Amino acid sequence: MTPTVPARLQGITKRFGTVEALRGAELVVRAGEVHGVLGENGAGKSTLLNILAGMLLPDAGTVKVDGRVRVLRRPRDAWRAGVGMVHQHFTLVPALSVLENLALGLRSAAGGLRLPYAELERRVEALSAGTGLAVPLDATVEQLGVGARQRVEVLKALLREPRILVLDEPTAVLAPSEVQTLFALLRGLADQGRAVVLVAHKLDEVLDVADRVTVLRRGRTVLEAARSDVDLPGLIRAMVGSDEADPVAIGAFHGAETPVAPTGGEPVASLAGVRVRDGRGAWALDGATLDVRRGEVVGVAGVEGNGQHELALVLSGRVAPGEGSARVPGDVGFIPQDRTVEGLVGDFDLTANVALALHREGAYASGPGGLLVRWGALRRRTGELLEKFDVLASGPGVRAGTLSGGNQQRLVVARELEMARDLLVAENPTRGLDVGAASFVHDELRRLTRRDPCPGVVLLSTDLDEVLALSHRIFVMVRGRLTPVPEGARSREGVGALMLAAAHGRHG
Amino acid sequence: MGAMGELLRRLGPAWATLLALLGTVLVAGLLLVAGGYDPFVAAGALVSGAVGSPEAFLSVTLVRSVPLILTGLAVALAFRAGVWNIGAEGQLYAGAVAAAWVGLSGGDLPAWILLPAVLAASAVAGVAWALVPTVMKLRLGVGEVITTLLMNFVGINLAAWAVHGPLQEARGVFPQTDPIAAGARLPALVPGSRLHVGFLLALVLAALLWGVLRWSRAGFVLRSVGASQPAARVAGRMNAPRAVFVAFLASGALAGLAGGVEVSGVTFALYEGLSPGWGYTAIAVALLAGLHPGAVVATGILFGALEGGAGSMQRVAGIPATWVIAVEALVILSVLAVDQLRRRVVRAAAHG
Numbered sequence: 001m002t003p004t005v006p007a008r009l010q011g012i013t014k015r016f017g018t019v020e021a022l023r024g025a026e027l028v029v030r031a032g033e034v035h036g037v038l039g040e041n042g043a044g045k046s047t048l049l050n051i052l053a054g055m056l057l058p059d060a061g062t063v064k065v066d067g068r069v070r071v072l073r074r075p076r077d078a079w080r081a082g083v084g085m086v087h088q089h090f091t092l093v094p095a096l097s098v099l100e101n102l103a104l105g106l107r108s109a110a111g112g113l114r115l116p117y118a119e120l121e122r123r124v125e126a127l128s129a130g131t132g133l134a135v136p137l138d139a140t141v142e143q144l145g146v147g148a149r150q151r152v153e154v155l156k157a158l159l160r161e162p163r164i165l166v167l168d169e170p171t172a173v174l175a176p177s178e179v180q181t182l183f184a185l186l187r188g189l190a191d192q193g194r195a196v197v198l199v200a201h202k203l204d205e206v207l208d209v210a211d212r213v214t215v216l217r218r219g220r221t222v223l224e225a226a227r228s229d230v231d232l233p234g235l236i237r238a239m240v241g242s243d244e245a246d247p248v249a250i251g252a253f254h255g256a257e258t259p260v261a262p263t264g265g266e267p268v269a270s271l272a273g274v275r276v277r278d279g280r281g282a283w284a285l286d287g288a289t290l291d292v293r294r295g296e297v298v299g300v301a302g303v304e305g306n307g308q309h310e311l312a313l314v315l316s317g318r319v320a321p322g323e324g325s326a327r328v329p330g331d332v333g334f335i336p337q338d339r340t341v342e343g344l345v346g347d348f349d350l351t352a353n354v355a356l357a358l359h360r361e362g363a364y365a366s367g368p369g370g371l372l373v374r375w376g377a378l379r380r381r382t383g384e385l386l387e388k389f390d391v392l393a394s395g396p397g398v399r400a401g402t403l404s405g406g407n408q409q410r411l412v413v414a415r416e417l418e419m420a421r422d423l424l425v426a427e428n429p430t431r432g433l434d435v436g437a438a439s440f441v442h443d444e445l446r447r448l449t450r451r452d453p454c455p456g457v458v459l460l461s462t463d464l465d466e467v468l469a470l471s472h473r474i475f476v477m478v479r480g481r482l483t484p485v486p487e488g489a490r491s492r493e494g495v496g497a498l499m500l501a502a503a504h505g506r507h508g
Numbered sequence: 509m510g511a512m513g514e515l516l517r518r519l520g521p522a523w524a525t526l527l528a529l530l531g532t533v534l535v536a537g538l539l540l541v542a543g544g545y546d547p548f549v550a551a552g553a554l555v556s557g558a559v560g561s562p563e564a565f566l567s568v569t570l571v572r573s574v575p576l577i578l579t580g581l582a583v584a585l586a587f588r589a590g591v592w593n594i595g596a597e598g599q600l601y602a603g604a605v606a607a608a609w610v611g612l613s614g615g616d617l618p619a620w621i622l623l624p625a626v627l628a629a630s631a632v633a634g635v636a637w638a639l640v641p642t643v644m645k646l647r648l649g650v651g652e653v654i655t656t657l658l659m660n661f662v663g664i665n666l667a668a669w670a671v672h673g674p675l676q677e678a679r680g681v682f683p684q685t686d687p688i689a690a691g692a693r694l695p696a697l698v699p700g701s702r703l704h705v706g707f708l709l710a711l712v713l714a715a716l717l718w719g720v721l722r723w724s725r726a727g728f729v730l731r732s733v734g735a736s737q738p739a740a741r742v743a744g745r746m747n748a749p750r751a752v753f754v755a756f757l758a759s760g761a762l763a764g765l766a767g768g769v770e771v772s773g774v775t776f777a778l779y780e781g782l783s784p785g786w787g788y789t790a791i792a793v794a795l796l797a798g799l800h801p802g803a804v805v806a807t808g809i810l811f812g813a814l815e816g817g818a819g820s821m822q823r824v825a826g827i828p829a830t831w832v833i834a835v836e837a838l839v840i841l842s843v844l845a846v847d848q849l850r851r852r853v854v855r856a857a858a859h860g
Contacts, residue, residue, distance in 0.1 A: 334742065341736070344739060345739045357745075359725055370725070
């Protein structure tokens with residue numbers, strides 16, 4: 001049976017200032033299918049989905065829904081046409097209950113000012129039963145974890161009964177087990193006849209769930225194929241272009257060499273019984289003891305929110321321990337998890353963003369007591385870093401906020417590698433990055449440990465594959481405590497079992 | 509985004525600001541007509557009173573621009589550091605009281621001792637006035653918008669109390685002080701005009717502030733903390749509270765100095781209602797200048813001309829000077845609206 005086509009985007013062009021995000025992209029959405037949209041950072045995936053969801057108007061090209069050309073000026077137009085979007089960033093009100101959040105923006109069938117809670121509850125329960133989407137309706141959103149919040153977002157979208165459900169990077173914030181839950185849900189929705197379109201960065205994830213894939217490269221659709229007709233190397237070739245095809249090197253976790261244990265020596269950083277309180281006064285980091293030596297990558301795996309951020313802040317010298325002792329070097333690079341908040345100032349140009357870390361270096365100071373900043377030297381250095389690390393930007397004078405996520409991360413990595421003479425602390429350094437950008441980060445981390453003299457590296461990540469592929473030694477972080485992973489348990493299953501045990505211990 | 513946003517995005521910030529000013533002029537003209545006044549006569553009086561002659565420009569416009577530039581710099585400096593100091597008015601009054609007190613008790617001390625002492629006292633008083641909100645912000649987490657605003661009333665009434673009480677003139681008739689000592693007065697900048705050396709001081713401070721923000725490490729730290737505290741702390745390893753502390757107090761010093769310069773350069777005495785709200789107008793001066801110290805000089809002179817022209821408008825066209833206050837408010841509103849729109853447009857464009 002040939003699936004029907006509820007939506008078709010043809011020849012879509014979209015320009016932001018001088019950047020051409022889309023240059024004649026195509027997307028054919030079929031009912032009953034999960035459709036994965038792939039591409040490197042800046043390929044135009046999010047832009048294309050935003051056009052389908054009525055968030056952006058294309059400069060040229062047509063959007064056809066049910067065979068008719070539509071102009072979707074605003075999200076409401078898309079809703080009416082049957083397109084619902086689940087956003088990358090959550091749009092929930094934390095202080096309200098799940099039910100109240102679901103009621104936002106809905107109208108009572110009976111009309112009037114009273115919110116239709118009873119009616120809504122019945123509908124949500126019916127939906128939950130039909131899709132297996134279970135969320136506690138009375139809980140406030142702030143009590144929920146990210147996975148549950150996302151399920152609320154999906155529910156919110158489904159309440160408007162869309163025939164096309166669009167998800168922009170739904171897996172970026174999820175733990176591995178939650179990804180599986182989400183994919184099972186999407187599968188079920190497609191089986192009921194809806195069309196599901198999603199963007200995800202990790203190729204193997206998309207291949208797990210998608211029936212069909214569309215690959216974008218530099219704003220153009222370069223491949224559209226059924227899942228059964230493509231394999232991983234073929235997709236990678238399509239994404240990065242055939243000219244630089246080395247799928248093994250690009251597929252970050254496929255064929256990564258086994259790390260060699262480092263030589264001994266004095267630790268560059270050592271923590272003993274370090275405890276740090278979180279914002280509410282609880283011990284987020286609860287007794288961490290850790291030595292890091294030059295040339296080794298220490299991996300810290302764990303489910304989000306188990307004290308990794310606090311550990312990273314202590315190791316990078318940003319926070320003093322509440323209890324215990326921490327000896328950390330001064331020359332430390334830090335790749336923070338949230339690059340747009342803690343890593344960069346979006347309103348500053350690239351030079352000033354590089355200067356954030358480099359301004360205290362002797363080479364970039366002049367005048368009596370080093371009081372002045374040598375902006376000329378910083379601008380030249382920034383230009384060199386852009387070149388060396390392949391940051392797509394027209395120059396050092398561009399505002400950091402205008403770069404794509406991958407290019408922002410390249411800039412942060414470039415800058416922090418400059419600083420990491422003794423130690424580099426990297427916190428989820430590839431979150432939200434596409435394959436190319438992620439493997440770039442991985443390569444740089446590996447290269448760093450071969451530098452002479454080389455620093456020590458601490459990699460904190462919720463991505464288990466990443467930790468396994470890069471680390472010499474691995475710890476699991478459980479409720480603020482570090483547990484070393486024995487050599488024998490060094491596998492997805494072994495570490496995963498420890499992590500799951502942690503998750504169960506937490507809820508049970 | 510609507511057609512208006514699209515238009516603004518194409519125009520860019522400078523033209524958008526100009527457009528806002530033109531719109532303001534139009535609305536102000538319509539208001540005048542509605543009030544039964546001839547807008548052209550009024551505009552003519554405004555222009556000739558402000559810039560109609562060298563005398564008007566030097567003795568009226570530039571003289572009035574001095575406190576506006578100094579408080580405008582104070583606000584720009586604070587806002588750049590993310591400190592919402594809207595207490596320039598109170599800090600100005602504190603500075604004026606201190607300047608008058610030192611100037612009155614100076615006797616026949618020579619100017620090279622007394623004048624620096626007067627100006628220093630006003631700056632220190634401004635710092636003291638800013639210190640209360642600074643400490644409340646950093647130690648107790650109290651928002652500075654409220655505290656600086658409330659400190660304005662304390663400052664205004666401190667001056668009122670001083671001229672009714674301890675500092676009142678010897679005759680005891682009017683609520684004002686005796687004239688300050690001759691050595692406490694700023695010399696004229698242009699002979700034969702009322703323009704005093706304080707204008708030069710304001711220009712030098714604007715240039716200095718520009719240099720510090722642009723070229724010094726301290727200025728970069730301050731801008732970083734103002735632009736994003738998390739990034740400044742984590743990526744920049746900067747001491748955000750210290751930057752806030754320094755910027756807040758330096759802002760207070762500049763605003764206090766504005767009061768001292770006014771007393772030692774123009775009025776030579778302290779009286780109630782010394783400032784027609786310069787510390788508030790300063791917010792518009794700074795915002796219209798995009799928080800750029802060099803541009804603050806220009807917008808300070810613009811608002812100085814507006815205030816100067818108001819006097820002549822009252823005399824020549826018979827329009828109440830309070831009308832100009834309404835115009836200033838219109839400018840503030842239109843600038844803020846345009847600024848916000850522009851930001852939203854830039855954000856929307858960057859998001860795709």
